[in-house]
Structure formats: structure tokens, C-alpha cells
Amino acid sequence: MISENDWKQEQARLNEVTGTLQAKIAELEPEVSGLRNQVTDFRKKFWEDVTVNTSTFDDFEETLYSIRQQEALLNERERSHRARLQRYNNMKRMLPSPYFGRIDYEEKVLGLSEQIYIGVSSLVDEDGLSFLVYDWRTPIASMYYDHSPGPASYATPGGQIDGEMLLKRQYQIRDGELRSVFDTSVTIGDELLQQALGKGADAQMKSIVATIQKEQNAIIRDDQNRMLIVQGAAGSGKTSAALQRAAYLLYKHRDRLRADQIVLFSPNPMFNSYVSTVLPELGEENMQQTTFQEYLAHWLGSSMQLEDPFDQIEYVLTAAGDGSSAYEARLQGIRYKASESFLRALQHYATWLCMKGMQFSGIRYRDREIISAEQMAAQFYSYDSSIRLANRALLLRDWLLEQLTTLERAERAADWVQDDLDYLDVEQYEEAHKAVLKKYERDEAVFDFTQSYIDQYGDFRGTEAGEGNAFDFADQEEELLRRTIVKASFEPLRREVRRFKFIDFVRLYGQLFSKEEAYEYAEMTGTAEVPEKWAEICEQTLAKLDASELFYEDATPYLYLKELVEGVRTNTDVRHVFVDEGQDYSPFQYAFLKQLFPRARMTVLGDFGQAIFVQSTNLHEAGSPLARIYGADETRLIRLVRSYRSTLEIVELTKAMLPGGTDIVPFERRGGKPQLVQLGGSEVRAGRIASDLAELRAEGFDSIAVITKTAAEAREAHAALAGAAASDGLRLITKETLTFEKGVAVIPAYLAKGVEFDAVLVYDASAATYSRESERKLFYTVCTRAMHRLRLYSVGDVTPYMGELNASLYEVSGS
Incomplete structure (x- = not known):
């Protein structure tokens, strides 16, 4: 703590900053209020200040200019309002705690x-020349972290500044009061961090700017590397x-992001x-x-039913005990379809398709092909062999649209x-009549001639009896209606062609798995390196495709193949991609x-210790696939080894x-030891957990998780606890749950x-539930969710992951 005199000076300075903020x-x-009202009123009166006149080209141009002028004025007022509102909100946010460091x-x-004071936002004094508070993101504030x-320096656009x-x-x-x-002498003193970590969990993650550690600051401010990996x-x-x-x-x-x-x-x-x-x-x-699954569903969900990663892992966890050949084949399929080898296989497959093997769906119209x-195949393979696959697909699409135009005209x-003409209503005929008139009005010379002809002869008839109308409106109206009817009936076909629906992607992807012999697969993909149970993998994949379904491990390769054929969908606007877990x-x-x-930098965050999915990627091993994405020169790996979430006792156990x-x-940060509760039977578990929940609530903990291995077990646990009078605040979390x-x-x-x-509270920590080595990381993940208390319940033998530990790391009690 500081001296009493220093405390008084700090309080006086805090009062000064708070007063400036309030002013x-x-x-x-x-x-802010006035500008908001101005913008609202301006929007309401937008068209009152615009004279719409399209009689002549000059009038139209003047109208367009007026609209653009009003739009620019509105945009400027909205920008001004947003800027003032952001400053206003920033100062309101700072008022309870203007800064946290100096x-x-x-x-x-x-x-x-x-003296440099650091807070969540910057604040200048009344003259606008001196900083009362520096934003934590400024270059000079980086020294705090x-x-x-002692000797210290910071980087600026003009170079490095050295000093002491x-x-x-x-x-x-808190609330403007110095606590x-x-x-x-370190980045963040233990006292401050202890208090921050000692608080209860919240429904939402909070900012950590006041407690950022040096290694975390390196992650935050890295602006050089294309790929930043955080293990x-x-x-x-x-x-x-x-x-x-x-x-x-x-x-x-x-200014640009x-x-x-x-x-x-x-x-x-x-x-x-x-x-x-x-x-x-x-x-x-x-x-x-977003989630990766949401992205897949956006592009594939309308045509295929997609398994999600949670259904996949549910299968892996629940079917593990049967030891069947089908289960092992599925695991091998997951690993292979997630690999770089399969990626290269699809790329080679695309080259092979340029020579043969494309799959198309015929176009049917009114019950005929x-x-x-x-x-389509004949046309596709008639193009020059040097044209790549996606460009050929575009050429074929354009050819099909031309064919549809010809067929439409004949139809x-x-x-x-x-027959359809006979059932049209009066309004449709009137629309056709107006359209024919407009056709002539657009040609001023023809229109003047028409008026002159009417003035001279009274109608459109020729000078000799029986001669046809010079402008037979009725025939033209009928022709226009025929064209409209047929065009409308062909439009769904055109729409499907524009969306490449003439390519049979199910058969195209399935073709890879219809060749169970490795040499046939090698012809298409350039590799004969297939999993041992390839025949069963093929059978499982084709069964899903026949039902218009995709395993989770197939969804990304399927979409990738679609893009190899249709052309790659890229988002060049996104500049930074963050991947959590x-x-x-x-x-x-x-x-x-x-x-x-293609233009984005990528930040990947994860922990290989929590790699619970079959297709997991090792983030930190030398030469890992992730490190090869952008190459070693543009990749940086940062390891975080210090754990802050859990108490020392929980971390030592996990x-x-x-x-x-x-x-x-x-x-x-110390707390109670983890507790292992050994139960005589599963029938007493719900009652014991209900009792423990009441005890934990009495201690003031209001964010508690009963964690099960699977969704099926979660439903069972939820029902059992609800029946054991533990239903107060009890909530079942499923993959559809949207809020925490x-x-x-x-x-x-x-x-x-x-x-x-x-x-x-680990619902079942017995050997019957957790015993396979492949599930060790899942159990570790479960236990590391706890901040202050960890309790594990076991009926019968405890999981070997606990049994092999030093018994001093946890306490044991009975039911």
C-alpha cells in the first residue's frame, strides 16, 4: 500500500478526472439527444425536401441530384451523431472507474x-492538449503490461522510444471511489489479480484489460504475422x-478496419x-x-441434411463400447476425411474430372426431358482440355441458358x-395492352406517325376493304402474353441452371466411394493410401448420400469439391479470422x-490437452498442418502455460x-481440495448431488454445472435431479441452447x-463411464471448467484417470 499523503494526492486526482468526465x-x-432528434426528423421529412420530376431527362437528373444531396446530408448527420454518441458512451463507461493503472x-x-494513467478509453483535459487518461491500446500504455x-521502451509509427x-x-x-x-514491480500485482479471479463466474465473459499479463499482451498486440497460434x-x-x-x-x-x-x-x-x-x-x-457448422448449413443445408459435430462426438462416445468393425471404420473415415491427404486427393480428382467422370442431371420440363x-457431358468435354474445371462449368452453364432460350421460343x-391464355383475367390483358402501347411510345417517330395516321383515317385500317391492321394490337398482345406465360414457366429452370443444379454433386462425391478397390480410387485421386477399412467407409458414406445426408466429416470435403467445380466462393472483405477451440x-x-x-490474417486459439474430437489438430507440434498454412516465416506460436481460472488445488489435480x-x-489462489464422492449405488446419486447443490448455493455460488459425458446422460441427470427436489434454477443445456x-x-x-x-459437479466419474485413453482429454476438459469447487461422483470403481493420481490431491467421502 502507499503512504497516506500519496493516497490523498491520488484521491484528489481521481476527483479531478471524475469532475472532468461529469462536465x-x-x-x-x-x-447527443438533439442530434438523435434531428436525424429522426430528417428521415421523416426526407421526401418533403425532394421534388420528384421525371418528365424529361434534365428533370430526372435534377431529381437524382436532389436525392443524393439529401442522402449525403443525412449520412453526415448520422456520422456526427454516431461519433458524439460513442464519445458519450465511452465517458459514461469510464465514470465509475476512470483508470486502473499508472x-x-x-x-x-x-x-x-x-505520469501516464491508463484506462479503457482516452480522456483529454479541457484545453484538449493533455491526456488525463490514456486508452490501454495506445503504444505508450503497452509498457504497463x-x-x-527500470529501462523500458515502446514502439511508435516513428520508431522506438527508449527511457526509464x-x-x-x-x-x-468503484463508483468513483478509490478502494x-x-x-x-510486475505486470499485475497478485493482490489485484487475486481479487479479480476470486469473484464468481458470470453469465458473460468480462474484459480483462486491467489484468492483462505480459504473455497475453504479446497476443493482443501482434500485428506482423499472418498466422498467430495460441496454445x-x-x-x-x-x-x-x-x-x-x-x-x-x-x-x-x-481508419481502415x-x-x-x-x-x-x-x-x-x-x-x-x-x-x-x-x-x-x-x-x-x-x-x-458464427460457428463452422452454421457456415456449412448456409451453403449445404437446403439440399443435404448435415450431421453436426456434436452428433458426431455423441456417436463416438456412446458407440465406443460395442467394439464393432463398423465403429472402427467410422473412426478411420473421420480421420482420413479430415486429413491433408484427402484434401490432395480431391484436388487430383478435380484434375481427373477434366478428362472424364463428370456427373450431370438432365433438365426436365413438363414431364419430358x-x-x-x-x-451436357458431350458439350462439357468438347471444350479445350486446357480450360480448368470451374471455367468449363461456367461455359456449360452459359450454353444451357442459350439452349433454354431457344427451347422457350419454340414452346x-x-x-x-x-389453354393458359383462355384462363387469364382482365387485369393481365390490360397489362399486356399497356405494355404494347409503351413499346410504341418509346419510339417517338413511330408514335407521331401513329397519331397522324389516326387523325387522317380514324383507325388503323388500311385504305382498301379487308386489308389487315397496320398495327395489329390484338395479335401483339397475344404474342406478349404467350411470351410471358412461357417465360414464367422456364424461369425456375433458368434459376436452377444459374445455381449449377444441373451438376449432380451427390453422385460426383459418391463416385469417390464407389470404387472400393484401391487402384481404382488411385486412378481418380492419385493416391492409393486409403484406410484399412476402406470398403466399409465407402459403404457408410454411400448409404448417407443415398438418403441425402452427410456425415460431419464429409460436409467440408463435399463443399470443397463443389467449389472446385463451381468456382471458389471467397470473402475478400474479411481481414481477420479468429478460431476458438x-x-x-x-x-x-x-x-x-x-x-x-484469402486476404485475412488468422488467430487460432486452443489447447491440445482438450482435443476431444477424432479429427483434432495438434496446434504446437513442429511442422504441424496449421504451421504450414502460411509458412514458417508468417507464423508465430505463443504458449500460455499459466492457468488462472481454477484454484491451485484444482489445477494440481487436473x-x-x-x-x-x-x-x-x-x-x-487457494481453495478447497477437489472431492471424490464414492456412492454405494446410482439410486442415491441424485439425492447427494441435490444436497451438495444446496450447500454450494448457501456458500454464494450461483453458477454451477452438473457435467455429464453425453447428451443422453445429461437428459437422464436432469430428470433425476428434478425429481430429487433440486429443480430450483435447474437448466438442461443442449446444442440448441443459445444463451448462457x-x-x-x-x-x-x-x-x-x-x-x-x-x-x-462431475455426474459420473466412474470407470464404467470414463476408462478409455481416448476419453482422458474429455475428462480433463470437464474438470477444468471449475473455478472454485470441484466434486466428482462415482458409483463403483473410480475412473483410472483419478485412481492413478496421488491420493493427497483430493479428498474422498462416501454416500
Whole structure:
């Protein structure tokens, strides 16, 4: 703590900053309100100030100019309102706690010293010349996170500034009142971090700008590498750092980067809710948030039923016990279809398709085939062999549209068209009549001639009896109606052709699995390296395709093949892609993301210790597929080994379960030892858990998870607890759950990834549920969700992951 005199000076300074904030807020409040009303009124009166006149070209041009002028004025007022509103909101956000840190710094060259106070946003004094508070993202503020008192430097656009840090100080300010002050020689003093970590879990992740550690700051401010890989232990703050990184990028590149140019791929929809408040808390708009499954469903969901990753892992976990050949074939198929080998196989397949093997669907119209698949194939392979696959598909599409135009023209004389004409209503005939008139009005010379002819002869008849009308409107009206009827009937065909529906992608993808002999597969793909159970993999895949369904492991390759044929869909607007729980993505998916966002930098966050999916990617091994995406020169790996989420006792237990877990360093925050509750039978489990839930609530914990292995077990546990009078606040979490809330959540292990709870109760920690080595990381993931309390319940023998640990790491009790 600091001296009493220093405390008084700090309080006086805080009062000064708070007063400045209050004055600026009061000054801006009527401006913000007034501008909002101006914009609203302007929108209402937009058309009142625009004279719409299209009589002549000059009138039309003047109208267009007037609209654009009004639009520019409206846009300017909206921009002005947004800028003032952002400043207003930033100051309102700062008012309860204007800053959290301070450094005293003396520049080496000029010898100038300054007291630098650091907060979530910048604040200048009344004259606009001096900073009262620096935004944590400014270059000079980086020293607060990276240096201790002594020699220190920071980078600016003009070069590096060297000097000496004379003091580093940290504050706790609540509601404008100074609560505590610490002088420290490290980035964040243990006192401040202890208090932050000792709080209960919340329904939403919070900003960590006041407690950013040096290694997290390296993640946040990395602006050089195309690929940033963060391999972090459970609870190491990698996701929090990534969100602060997004805020930093938006601040540093505010002139050329928008929030909607950043995309976060998160593990599930509920996680999106959990992290949704972090950027707004820092005064930034939220980036785009989605899941990889949502992206697949957007492009494939209308034509195929997609398995999601949670259904896939549910199958892997529940069918593991049968030991069948079909189960092993599925596992081999998942691994192979997620690999770089299969990616290369599809690329070679695309080359092979340029020579033969394309699959088409004939075009049918009114119960007859008007263009056959054979005609399409003949046309497709008539193009020069040097033309790549996607360009040939475009040429064939254009040819088909031309064929449809010819066929449509011929169809106008069909008998069914006359039948449809007989059932048209009066309004449709009137529209056709007006259209014919407009046709002539557009040609001024013809229109003048027509009027002259009517004035002279009274109608359109020729001078001799029986001669046909010079302008036979009735015939033209009928011709227009015929054209309209046939055009409307052909439009669905045109729409389908434009969307490449004439290519049979199900058969095209299935063709890869119809050749069970390795040499036949090698001809198409250039590789004979197939899994041992290839025949069963083929059988399983084709059965799904026949039902218009796709395994999760097939969805990305299927979409990739579609893009090889149709042309790659790229998003060049997105500049930064964040992938959370990155170990759960396959090498194939990473290659696809690179192709999808060709101008983006990628930040991948994950923990291979939590790699629970079959297709997981090792983030940190030398020469990993992820490191090869952009090459070694443009890739940086940062390891986070210190775990902050859980108490020391919980971390000591969980790291001992994991091979290589000795590298994990717990933060020195103590709590009770994890407890293993051994039960005499499953019938008493619900009652014991209900009793423990009541005890934990009485301790003040209001975010508690009962974590099961699978969704089926979660439903069972939820029903049992509801029947054991533990239903108060009890919520069953499924893959459809969209929001994360406080209370008691009954949740499958794989949906709990990325989220933290005050207390975790492992519903079944017995050997009957967790015994396979492949499930060790799943069990580790479950236990590392706990911040303060961890309890495990076992009926019969406990899981070997616990049995092999030192018994001093946990307490044992009975039912």
C-alpha cells in the first residue's frame, strides 16, 4: 500500500478526472439527444425536401441530384451523431472507474517525464492538449503490461522510444471511489489479480484489460504475422486475450478496419452469447460471430441434411463400447476425411474430372426431358482440355441458358399455352395492352406517325376493304402474353441452371466411394493410401448420400469439391479470422478457411490437452498442418502455460491427469481440495448431488454445472435431479441452447468447452463411464471448467484417470 499523503494526492486526482468526465458528459448529453432528434426528423421529412420530376431527362437528373444531396446530408448527420454518441458512451463507461493503472516514465532523449494513467478509453483535459487518461491500446500504455520499473521502451509509427519507468501503480476504483492502490514491480500485482479471479463466474465473459499479463499482451498486440497460434492451458486466458486483441486491432486500424471485417468462429451458439459483451464493454462494435457448422448449413443445408459435430462426438462416445468393425471404420473415415491427404486427393480428382467422370442431371420440363445428361457431358468435354474445371462449368452453364432460350421460343406455339391464355383475367390483358402501347411510345417517330395516321383515317385500317391492321394490337398482345406465360414457366429452370443444379454433386462425391478397390480410387485421386477399412467407409458414406445426408466429416470435403467445380466462393472483405477451440478443427477445415478468406490474417486459439474430437489438430507440434498454412516465416506460436481460472488445488489435480501436464503452472489462489464422492449405488446419486447443490448455493455460488459425458446422460441427470427436489434454477443445456445464464446447468462435456463455472459437479466419474485413453482429454476438459469447487461422483470403481493420481490431491467421502 502507499503512504497516506500519496493516497490523498491520488484521491484528489481521481476527483479531478471524475469532475472532468461529469462536465463533458453534461456538455454532450443535449448534443447527443438533439442530434438523435434531428436525424429522426430528417428521415421523416426526407421526401418533403425532394421534388420528384421525371418528365424529361434534365428533370430526372435534377431529381437524382436532389436525392443524393439529401442522402449525403443525412449520412453526415448520422456520422456526427454516431461519433458524439460513442464519445458519450465511452465517458459514461469510464465514470465509475476512470483508470486502473499508472506508470511514471522519463524519455531518454528529451529527458521529459510524465505520469501516464491508463484506462479503457482516452480522456483529454479541457484545453484538449493533455491526456488525463490514456486508452490501454495506445503504444505508450503497452509498457504497463510489458515492463517493470527500470529501462523500458515502446514502439511508435516513428520508431522506438527508449527511457526509464520510474513507477508502476495499480488501482481499484468503484463508483468513483478509490478502494485500493498498489505499487508493483510486475505486470499485475497478485493482490489485484487475486481479487479479480476470486469473484464468481458470470453469465458473460468480462474484459480483462486491467489484468492483462505480459504473455497475453504479446497476443493482443501482434500485428506482423499472418498466422498467430495460441496454445494455452485450460484457464490461461487465451480467449479473453483474443477478444482484447480484436478490440486492439479495431483501435489501431480504425481508419481502415471495421468490426464486420472480423469473424470469430466459436465452438457453439451458446459460446457466442457468453462472449458477446466483451467488445461493447470496451466501446467497440461486436465482430461477426458464427460457428463452422452454421457456415456449412448456409451453403449445404437446403439440399443435404448435415450431421453436426456434436452428433458426431455423441456417436463416438456412446458407440465406443460395442467394439464393432463398423465403429472402427467410422473412426478411420473421420480421420482420413479430415486429413491433408484427402484434401490432395480431391484436388487430383478435380484434375481427373477434366478428362472424364463428370456427373450431370438432365433438365426436365413438363414431364419430358428437354436436355439430357449425355448432351451436357458431350458439350462439357468438347471444350479445350486446357480450360480448368470451374471455367468449363461456367461455359456449360452459359450454353444451357442459350439452349433454354431457344427451347422457350419454340414452346410459345404449344397447345398448352393457348389453354393458359383462355384462363387469364382482365387485369393481365390490360397489362399486356399497356405494355404494347409503351413499346410504341418509346419510339417517338413511330408514335407521331401513329397519331397522324389516326387523325387522317380514324383507325388503323388500311385504305382498301379487308386489308389487315397496320398495327395489329390484338395479335401483339397475344404474342406478349404467350411470351410471358412461357417465360414464367422456364424461369425456375433458368434459376436452377444459374445455381449449377444441373451438376449432380451427390453422385460426383459418391463416385469417390464407389470404387472400393484401391487402384481404382488411385486412378481418380492419385493416391492409393486409403484406410484399412476402406470398403466399409465407402459403404457408410454411400448409404448417407443415398438418403441425402452427410456425415460431419464429409460436409467440408463435399463443399470443397463443389467449389472446385463451381468456382471458389471467397470473402475478400474479411481481414481477420479468429478460431476458438482451434484444436477441434481438422487440417482440411483450416485449408478451407484459408481459401474462403484469402486476404485475412488468422488467430487460432486452443489447447491440445482438450482435443476431444477424432479429427483434432495438434496446434504446437513442429511442422504441424496449421504451421504450414502460411509458412514458417508468417507464423508465430505463443504458449500460455499459466492457468488462472481454477484454484491451485484444482489445477494440481487436473494437470496430473494429462500427459505433459507438468508444464502447467497454477496461479497462487487457494481453495478447497477437489472431492471424490464414492456412492454405494446410482439410486442415491441424485439425492447427494441435490444436497451438495444446496450447500454450494448457501456458500454464494450461483453458477454451477452438473457435467455429464453425453447428451443422453445429461437428459437422464436432469430428470433425476428434478425429481430429487433440486429443480430450483435447474437448466438442461443442449446444442440448441443459445444463451448462457447463471444458475445450475446440466450440460454434456463437449458443450461446456470454453465456459467456466463457480463449481463443477462431475455426474459420473466412474470407470464404467470414463476408462478409455481416448476419453482422458474429455475428462480433463470437464474438470477444468471449475473455478472454485470441484466434486466428482462415482458409483463403483473410480475412473483410472483419478485412481492413478496421488491420493493427497483430493479428498474422498462416501454416500
